[in-house]
Amino acid sequence: MSYSTSLSAGYTALITGASAGLGAEFARQMAPEAGTLVLVARRLERLDVLKEELTLTNPKLRVFTFVHDLNDPAAVEVLLAELKTKELAVDFLVNNAGLGDLGTFETSEWSRVQSMLRVNMEALTALTHALLPGMIQRKSGAVLNVASTAGFLPLPTFAVYAATKAYVNSFTEALAIEVRPHGVTITALCPGPVATEFGDVATRANSGRKFGPVKALYVSAEQVVREALRGVKKGKVRVIPGLQVRLGALFLELFPTPVKRLFLNMAGRINAKSTQTA
Numbered sequence: 001m002s003y004s005t006s007l008s009a010g011y012t013a014l015i016t017g018a019s020a021g022l023g024a025e026f027a028r029q030m031a032p033e034a035g036t037l038v039l040v041a042r043r044l045e046r047l048d049v050l051k052e053e054l055t056l057t058n059p060k061l062r063v064f065t066f067v068h069d070l071n072d073p074a075a076v077e078v079l080l081a082e083l084k085t086k087e088l089a090v091d092f093l094v095n096n097a098g099l100g101d102l103g104t105f106e107t108s109e110w111s112r113v114q115s116m117l118r119v120n121m122e123a124l125t126a127l128t129h130a131l132l133p134g135m136i137q138r139k140s141g142a143v144l145n146v147a148s149t150a151g152f153l154p155l156p157t158f159a160v161y162a163a164t165k166a167y168v169n170s171f172t173e174a175l176a177i178e179v180r181p182h183g184v185t186i187t188a189l190c191p192g193p194v195a196t197e198f199g200d201v202a203t204r205a206n207s208g209r210k211f212g213p214v215k216a217l218y219v220s221a222e223q224v225v226r227e228a229l230r231g232v233k234k235g236k237v238r239v240i241p242g243l244q245v246r247l248g249a250l251f252l253e254l255f256p257t258p259v260k261r262l263f264l265n266m267a268g269r270i271n272a273k274s275t276q277t278a
Contacts, residue, residue: 007092007142007185007232010035014083014090016070016127017097019046022146022194025221026094027054029229036062038088040079040097042069064088070097070123071115080130090131091138092232095124095168096146100161113160120164125171132179139183142232145172147188149240149249165190169238176237188238189228192245193218217245 013034017023019041027037031054039047047065054063066082068075083090098120101112128143135141150158151165172188179186195218219242231239240246 011091012036013092014038015094016040019043023096025225031058038064070119076126093143135184136182142185149192190240191224
């Protein structure tokens, strides 16, 4: 399902997780068309460097930086208060912030699991809930939720991360139907492997399990963002960047759950053997 968005040039966009990876790339590609960018991340130094880069190449662009850790339940409320103080009405929300944890669930640290739940789902939902009414009132706007192809499968050793992305996929699909009559676009970006810091952060220290997807499936951050923004403009509800990844996702969706479970069990046994011999 798709429908064209009414988002126009000169918009105000808010990007979470903007200090690196896809977030920084979103800022770079949106800068020539946006009027104002609101960049949110944990690392002030990186935000300052990115702000300098963006304003140097786009002199008319306004850039605001806010340092927040969305793992903190109070961070969203503080951020929303700051937006109100600066009189910033967000037209385009990019819920990009997220993190993963690679390893079996029973050996995970609860603090890490809790961070994934808070950042990947709770903060994303809270920001959307707060900013969507203004878009509906103005009959213009867009929300881009960065999900993952991991959300299409229950993934052993990535159980919580995949589950959070399944939530994002489902939430986006439902919300897109709700807001369709109001001129607002809701899109789920479902990338496969991307060369960012995600894999390093998701890999546990001293773990025999490393983040290493098939290299042929990797898609550059530039291409992921380019296809995502094109999809938002076209009003697409789901964007899966990269032809091979799209075909793989379609292939997976054709199989019933018992077949997927059989495949995952086989893959799990192979992985367990390789980890033991490593």
